[in-house]
Amino acid sequence: HTLPLPPLSLDPIFPQLFINNEWHISSKGRTFPTVNPATGVKICDIQEADKADVDKAVEAAKAAGERSAPWRKMDVSSRGRLLHKLADLIERDRVFLATLETMDTGKPFLQSFFIDLDGSIKTLRYYAGWTDKIHGKTMPVDDSFMSFTKHEPVGVCGAIIPWNFPLLMFMWKMAPALSCGNTVIIKPAEQTPLTALHVGALIKEAGFPPGVVNILPGFGPLAGAALASHMDVDKVAFTGSTAVGQLIKETAARSNLKRVTLELGGKNPCIVFADSDLRLAVEETQKGAFYNQGQCCTAASRVFVEESVYEEFVRLSVASAKSLVTGDPLDPRTSHGPQVMTSRLPSLDERTAEPLLLQIFGPVQCIFSFKCLPEVIDRANSTKYGLVAAVFTKDMDRALSVSSALEAGTVWVNCYNALHAQTPFGGYKMSGNGRELGEYALAEYTEVKAITIKLSNNL
Ligand code: ADP
Numbered sequence: 054h055t056l057p058l059p060p061l062s063l064d065p066i067f068p069q070l071f072i073n074n075e076w077h078i079s080s081k082g083r084t085f086p087t088v089n090p091a092t093g094v095k096i097c098d099i100q101e102a103d104k105a106d107v108d109k110a111v112e113a114a115k116a117a118g119e120r121s122a123p124w125r126k127m128d129v130s131s132r133g134r135l136l137h138k139l140a141d142l143i144e145r146d147r148v149f150l151a152t153l154e155t156m157d158t159g160k161p162f163l164q165s166f167f168i169d170l171d172g173s174i175k176t177l178r179y180y181a182g183w184t185d186k187i188h189g190k191t192m193p194v195d196d197s198f199m200s201f202t203k204h205e206p207v208g209v210c211g212a213i214i215p216w217n218f219p220l221l222m223f224m225w226k227m228a229p230a231l232s233c234g235n236t237v238i239i240k241p242a243e244q245t246p247l248t249a250l251h252v253g254a255l256i257k258e259a260g261f262p263p264g265v266v267n268i269l270p271g272f273g274p275l276a277g278a279a280l281a282s283h284m285d286v287d288k289v290a291f292t293g294s295t296a297v298g299q300l301i302k303e304t305a306a307r308s309n310l311k312r313v314t315l316e317l318g319g320k321n322p323c324i325v326f327a328d329s330d331l332r333l334a335v336e337e338t339q340k341g342a343f344y345n346q347g348q349c350c351t352a353a354s355r356v357f358v359e360e361s362v363y364e365e366f367v368r369l370s371v372a373s374a375k376s377l378v379t380g381d382p383l384d385p386r387t388s389h390g391p392q393v394m395t396s397r398l399p400s401l402d403e404r405t406a407e408p409l410l411l412q413i414f415g416p417v418q419c420i421f422s423f424k425c426l427p428e429v430i431d432r433a434n435s436t437k438y439g440l441v442a443a444v445f446t447k448d449m450d451r452a453l454s455v456s457s458a459l460e461a462g463t464v465w466v467n468c469y470n471a472l473h474a475q476t477p478f479g480g481y482k483m484s485g486n487g488r489e490l491g492e493y494a495l496a497e498y499t500e501v502k503a504i505t506i507k508l509s510n511n512l
Pocket of ligand 1: 213214215216240241242243271272273274276277278281292293294295297298300301
């Protein structure tokens, strides 16, 4: 890719609710502002979805998913072509979408363009390829029966999205849901609704039937909670804080026992052995700690370095941190932008002065030293979370043993934040339930139906 630049003038921004392939104003007539965190300036006012709007969207999504509706009657390969078409349109609007993402989140433009947009397009294309490959099994069964399974859509899938990777998290949820034939209602985070709404326009342009995808900007306790408690929503996929994840699971249980997948926080350990490529380890763990201004559930928050190289590691890490270029996130030279919620800054500063670092969701790296292997494994695992972990060593035997011993849904060896559409992602322990991405995610968006036939001709 040649170096892209943000456009000088912006295409129109879509500030309304997207239901049934149409733009709606909020039932209560309420709006809320979305603000550029780099400047503190309001970008525009957005229509705020209320419970009545959630009801309207659920009705649309339910109708679009009926057995006789075009979406369910469509050939599975045509479903794949629609997903590819959407990916084509996102590619066409890539510079604009990257600009919008940077304006709404403060993340550096080049990261929006090369990472968020690249990951979004690849996720769509990966799941576009699955639509005609989601098949069941035939089981050898007792007596004169024959059994086979079919994988059917779950139904209406709600997706509640965070503000750190607004477009990418939207795609992680929407792409597998649509690939399996579900219909979707997305609630973007109130801080960052703009890219999702632009994708609404592209969904219509691509030719998805009305109601297959609905986008409801709004607040968590209102629109989010209305989705989680709705009796006609069959599944909710959530990425965000552990506290809200617990609320959503409770709400789902109390309403209609809808299926829930959760991708929550982490206190992710990195283990750096003395035999590792130390410069690589410094670079990758620091990328892990500071990438996206530290606002990642995968943030490398606890780095354990073998005692003999600890001093050197800290020295190199300090030098590397000083080379970060902070500034206007739309400037291609900027490598580190502002926090999404500038209102959270004082609390971040205060917390860096405390010994307790448990709740930091920002650019803070903690480096500890360790003496021996069993000790460092215990320390790495001594948290209620288990999202990701990393190991740096040239000894592959040790890398594999350590990978097996770590309680985490992902272990990176000599790399960090290496996420791919093909590879499952999700947490052990309180980091979440279920897996996103890869073939594993298809199981979260399908019901398995077993069909058993009595055979009367016993030949
Ligand atoms: P953070 O604390 O990092 O902002 P949250 O978990 O609060 O993360 O937010 C992630 C997403 O969850 C956002 O879309 C937010 O609006 C939504 N949300 C927040 N509270 C609730 C709730 N009670 N029910 C449903 N969704 C919620």
